[in-house]
């Protein structure tokens with residue numbers, strides 16, 4: 001295994017964000033509320049009652065943020081589109097002013113030589129659709145395909161990289177199994193249906209992409225969050241628990257999308273809530289796409305735990321390791337391992353790290369334009385080293401997007417959790433490049449060579 005850090009020619013060096021987390025102005029210019037607008041405005045659902053009403057005010061400051069990206073040397077930027085900004089009712093009449101925001105953003109990126117990478121769904125669903133059952137309604141695959149077609153028509157001439165859905169597992173587990181994310185439901189029955197409908201929508205999104213004349217030279221992918229599972233011991237119980245946890249979190253979406261069938265362990269995990277899904281659905285879900293986006297944050301050392309629903313498995317704390325504010329263990333080698341595993345299990349599809357980052361405390365205000373974040377710097381270097389090792393072991397990784405460009409609205413944790421390479425002072429909206437942002441910029445400038453030092 002090589003110790004030097006090398007990344008291939010044409011490697012994408014990016015950063016990622018999502019609409020509800022940074023844009024603010026969620027109801028401006030004809031936009032309608034999303035389920036996240038409603039959820040965050042519901043008493044008790046977010047830390048301090050935080051909402052995305054202002055967030056990073058990116059809706060109005062996007063040009064300055066693109067300039068910031070350019071100053072960091074990014075050659076790619078991953079953002080998401082707010083469905084309810086462009087289709088206030090989720091379907092039907094297009095809100096041209098909403099589309100225009102994304103059109104201007106894309107032009108600003110291209111103007112700086114930054115490749116736009118657009119995600120169609122990063123968790124904010126129009127309430128108009130939520131009120132029709134949202135992800136539980138089978139019709140959502142058609143609603144999604146119509147929305148996707150509109151965006152391909154409007155931006156497809158300029159956006160070379162698209163993703164259908166960000167992190168289906170989190171939408172299902174947080175939104176429908178445990179109720180910690182919008183829409184806050186707790187039902188294994190709903191969760192199972194939601195998982196399946198997300199995949200059907202993804203399949204229809206890919207079909208719509210192929211049917212659109214703009215997309216001949218561009219690519220579409222699916223973005224999943226992967227968390228490698230390691231057994232806490234070699235007991236049969238812990239090994240079985242590890243397999244269930246892995247099926248639930250890592251294989252639930254990739255197996256059907258890439259191999260055509262759900263992992264058998266899901267019947268055990270979901271119990272009676274799991275169904276025999278129609279063969280036509282399974283065919284649709286397998287629609288071939290062009291790249292896989294992998295979001296990686298941590299691993300899970302797993303033990304059998306009957307009290308933990310629904311997987312009957314829980315994570316074991318590693319006393320001598322560094323943990324993030326989110327409770328996630330820092331363990332870069334799991335990133336290397338997961339990239340190699342994906343290639344071995346699913347074949348040679350191009351891989352992008354579409355999110356990777358860390359959450360550590362930063363002061364709310366940067367003093368004299370300086371924000372030192374040594375723990376995030378260590379994490380970033382370790383993770384990039386792991387990516388380079390995975391590449392040298394044959395994983396076809398084509399790009400890396402740091403999560404996140406900016407500190408932002410971390411869902412139910414509101415603004416209490418910071419992941420940015422760039423600090424945001426929420427009282428003034430002032431941006432300050434953190435030490436981690438400077439390190440990343442140097443990595444980009446030297447194509448990774450600076451990591452060898």
Ligand code: IFM
Pocket residue numbers: 018021167295355403410419
């Ligand atoms: O902020 C989120 C992002 O929206 C999805 N992936 C994980 C990030 C950190 O929790």
